[in-house]
Amino acid sequence: MSNRTDDARKRAQTARQILTVAQMRAAEQGLMDAGHDVHALMQRAGRGAGEWVRRLAAGRSVTVLCGPGNNGGDGYVIAQYLADHDVPVCVVAARPPQTDAARRARSLFAGEVREAGAALSQEGLPRGGVLVDCLFGSGLSRPLSDDLAALLGDLAAHHAMRVAVDLPSGVDADTGALLNEGLPEWTLTLALGAWKPAHFMMPACVTMGAVRLVDIGVEAMPGAAQVLARPVIAAPAPDAHKYRRGLLGIVAGAMPGATLLSAQAALRGGAGYVRLLTGGEAPSGVPAELVVSRGALPDLLADGRYGALLVGPGLGRDDAARAKLDVALASGLPLVIDADALVLLQPGLAGVNGLATRACVLTPHEGEMQVLEHNFGLSGEGDRPARAVALARASGAHVLLKGPCSVIAAPDGSVTMGSRASSWLSVAGSGDVLAGTVASRLAVTRDAGAAAAQALWLHSRAAERAGSAFTSGELAHAIGGALAEVLA
Ligand SMILES: NC(=O)C1=CN([C@@H]2O[C@H](COP(=O)(O)OP(=O)(O)OC[C@H]3O[C@@H](n4cnc5c(N)ncnc54)[C@H](O)[C@@H]3O)[C@@H](O)[C@H]2O)[C@@H](O)CC1
Ligand SMILES: Nc1ncnc2c1ncn2[C@@H]1O[C@H](COP(=O)(O)OP(=O)(O)O)[C@@H](O)[C@H]1O
Ligand SMILES: [K+]
Structure with missing residues (x-):
């Protein structure tokens, strides 16, 4: 060179x-x-x-x-x-x-x-x-x-x-x-x-x-923190097929709206195949592209082809939700944990110790962060990058701490800081869109740091593309256009 x-x-x-x-x-x-x-x-x-x-x-x-x-x-x-x-x-x-x-x-x-x-x-x-x-x-x-x-x-x-x-x-x-x-x-x-x-x-x-x-x-x-870089994302290989491109499972819960928003984003984030995993009836409004798999979660996950699992958006916080989180943790699969699942996450749960040995991303907003800090016995002191690092070290997972300036921390202490994103992202459901995008990238890359960084950039860029006063559904649709901008 x-x-x-x-x-x-x-x-x-x-x-x-x-x-x-x-x-x-x-x-x-x-x-x-x-x-x-x-x-x-x-x-x-x-x-x-x-x-x-x-x-x-x-x-x-x-x-x-x-x-x-x-x-x-x-x-x-x-x-x-x-x-x-x-x-x-x-x-x-x-x-x-x-x-x-x-x-x-x-x-x-x-x-x-x-x-x-x-x-x-x-x-x-x-x-x-x-x-x-x-x-x-x-x-x-x-x-x-x-x-x-x-x-x-x-x-x-x-x-x-x-x-x-x-x-x-x-x-x-x-x-x-x-x-x-x-x-x-x-x-x-x-x-x-x-x-x-x-x-x-x-x-x-x-x-x-x-x-x-x-x-x-x-x-x-x-050891210096890094600015979030515009990613370069490869198109599917010439011999790609839907499983090899990345099969993502999204755990359905009590509130289908949030789950479906995540799925809309995941479908546009590069994964080849997105499945909604539900124990009951398929919720209304499921898009045709989203495959619904019905059955007990452990049985559904017995299919060895999953690249990643998303648990949290629309999950609920009851015993049924807890049980689903337990199964997701026990699966050993690359995991994105968001929303309700973050609140249910406890260091004592079986499978939490294993977060360090697989690709895992936690995507808390400030409120969820405080609950996590409490549950993991962290002081919550310091600035946001330091707090994100503390949680990443304690949990073994990558932490994407959301907000107007989002931060990604890795368990090894490295930090990536996002540039200020559009304030129009302050709309209900935009976090679900981010979680779906992270999960989609995780299913493709199996790399927690890369998935978090790529998704944070895509989410922010999608917001710019969507302009002003967009809905979170429109934001999810804009993920595909953002991805097209960064194809290798
Ligand atoms: N670090 C580097 O490699 C380079 C630094 N450069 C410049 O140097 C700057 C840092 O220079 P300095 O360390 O001299 O810092 P500053 O120029 O920011 O000022 C520091 C001085 O102001 C005093 N001071 C601090 N707060 C005060 C306040 N509220 N009221 C009154 N006085 C106050 C301090 O006691 C000190 O004497 C950088 O921001 C950059 O602009 C550049 O010249 C290029 C190279
Ligand atoms: N004022 C803001 N400026 C920029 N980005 C924001 C702002 N408010 C929220 N966001 C982003 O929007 C998303 C909101 O996520 P979240 O709080 O989980 O919302 P929800 O639960 O409604 O989906 C996060 O990605 C966050 O970084
Ligand atoms: K100045």
């Missing part, structure tokens, strides 16, 4: 990593050890960000708000880059630079700097096209003081577009917490060197507008 291909692959991998503040410091140290200096990194980051700002400004004036640290240093580099490209630019220095690299960057900026403070009146504050926020980045350690919050708010209110560099000031990089009230909304946020957890966490991520990464050559960090 050529060096260039190797390099492109490496860059594609590092472009997906999400680094905490501590990991970013370690990565920065790695670059220093390799002979780079902070000044050079700041130049690279500032110029990369400057180019984004130049394009966005499209000739309009730019105001760069600079703080005391290296985020402020980036701001001076951006300002000089803009000046070099004939963009009208003015810097407001909220505080004087305090680091060597920031001082040097400021000394290299030949344009106008207005010092914030009592001497700078409201009239003296620039107004206009684009505000660039370089007040604080990953070094923010406490809420903005009142004067800084007021300055940031005022400038944001008087510029048509707003770009946050690395992170919006006032955001905690590791947790996505907003440390002040009333922080501005941003048009664009430019992550420098690597993504930070806050770019994918509520509530910060919804204030950031579009998010883009500026590459500064950071190496891959072992």
Whole structure:
């Protein structure tokens, strides 16, 4: 393989990593050890960000708000880059630079700097096209003081577009917490060197507008969380048949609507054959493509061809539901456990110990997560990625923790974070559609991590394709189109 291909692959991998503040410091140290200096990194980051700002400004004036640290240093580099490209630019220095690299960057900026403070009146504050926020980045350690919050708010209110560099000031990089009230909304946020957890966490991520990464050559960090990637899914092999493509069993329960929604999604998620497993009458509204198998669940599962089983949507929580979950656990099959089955899941149940030895995905929303944490004796402390990892380790299953920013955790502690999904997904039944999609991918791949990641991407993309005010049935139908987009 050529060096260039190797390099492109490496860059594609590092472009997906999400680094905490501590990991970013370690990565920065790695670059220093390799002979780079902070000044050079700041130049690279500032110029990369400057180019984004130049394009966005499209000739309009730019105001760069600079703080005391290296985020402020980036701001001076951006300002000089803009000046070099004939963009009208003015810097407001909220505080004087305090680091060597920031001082040097400021000394290299030949344009106008207005010092914030009592001497700078409201009239003296620039107004206009684009505000660039370089007040604080990953070094923010406490809420903005009142004067800084007021300055940031005022400038944001008087510029048509707003770009946050690395992170919006006032955001905690590791947790996505907003440390002040009333922080501005941003048009664009430019992550420098690597993504930070806050770019994918509520509530910060919804204030950031579009998010883009500026590459500064950071190496891959072992153990870093990853951004959910657009999957590549292979079409069925030329000699495929329905069983080899993946036979999925969906355990029917008390509420057929949810089960059928899962099945609608599963039918479009790539599995070759989807069966509804029911002990009683077939529910009304079963689509023609969905095969109904009637009988006692252990007998139905005696067919050795199942690739995966989905249990939970519409299951109910009574003794009959419990018994079905027991059978599903005892089957040893690759398993997706959702909805009611998550609430019934207990570490003491026979078969739960075996989750680590087979492909299994748990798909809780926040409420179900709390029940699982209680049942598995977990503290529930920490942020969502940490909580998902704790449950994955305790259960041996992959955990897809749903929400506006969904997270996938593996039992080995690795984390994948989804980008913000359409808020139209907040419709009853969209979780059933996700569960059906995960199960369909599991029947095909038999790989819990791959199935969870592919399905999360397909679900999110299906929502974009479905537009606005869609029903969960329409969402299920859009899964097929989303899958067609990512065929190898
Ligand atoms: N890590 C890297 O490899 C690179 C980092 N760069 C930039 O450096 C930034 C991090 O720089 P720093 O660590 O200097 O951090 P910041 O520039 O975010 O600011 C930290 C400084 O502000 C002080 N501070 C923190 N919160 C405060 C508050 N609420 N009010 C007043 N002062 C406060 C801190 O004590 C510290 O002096 C990144 O966000 C990025 O923009 C880039 O220059 C490129 C390379
Ligand atoms: N505000 C939102 N923004 C983005 N995605 C959302 C939002 N609310 C819910 N979702 C997604 O929609 C799905 C809802 O699942 P769930 O809560 O199980 O709903 P239901 O039980 O009604 O099917 C999940 O995939 C979740 O990630
Ligand atoms: K910033």
